[in-house]
Amino acid sequence: SIQGRIAARRIRSLEGKLLRESDIVLACSQEDADSFVEDFRVDRTKITIVPNGVDVNAVTPCPTNERRAEARAHLSLSDKRPACFFIGSFHPPNIDAVETIIHQLAPEFPEADFLIAGRVCDAFREKRATENVRLLGLIDEPTKLALLHGADVALNPIRRGSGTNLKMLEYFAAGLPVL
Secondary structure (H helix, E strand, C coil): CHHHHHHHHHHHHHHHHHHHHCCCEEECCHHHHHHHHHHHCCCHHHEEECCCCCCCCCCCCCCCHHHHHHHHHHCCCCCCCCEEEEECCCCHHHHHHHHHHHHHHHHHCCCCEEEEECHHHHHHCCCCCCCCEEEEECCCHHHHHHHHHHCCEECCCCCCCCCCCHHHHHHHHCCCCEC
16 A cells, blocks of 8 residues: 555664764664665664574484483483473563463363473462473473474464574574474
8 A cells, every 4th residue: 555655664763863963773684684774774883793693503302212312311201292392581471471371272182292392481470380291491492492492383372572593593493393
């Protein structure tokens, strides 16, 4: 629509003005920094690259069945039950996602284990979850890698929010199917 095109041009104009008039501009990648310079004429010396925080080279698909078995043993998971994994911060979209896991997915799939990690667990400490849900809370890096290598499915039932969903980058780097 004409209104949509006008709004898009106006937003782009405002973005450019904001970028040019800022003292410091943070970009997630070199490509973003280059586009700020090329598309909006931003002074390159004002731009600092701050990556999103996921090193996809540190997370790789589980290389062997032996490594997968070690990961599942680290998590005390049975080979006979599928494991579903979610990780999130104490952020409203993540809290909503865990509500979905606890109240819809876990009861619907009692034969699966649902492992939830991160500060999002703090919102559920006082609530009773089903037997097949484990709230792990904050975890260390070896446990996160065990979850990424030992889980059968990664979960991301996020229905709202914006920005880069970092957990998805790790799920994909680990080669997990995502629901």
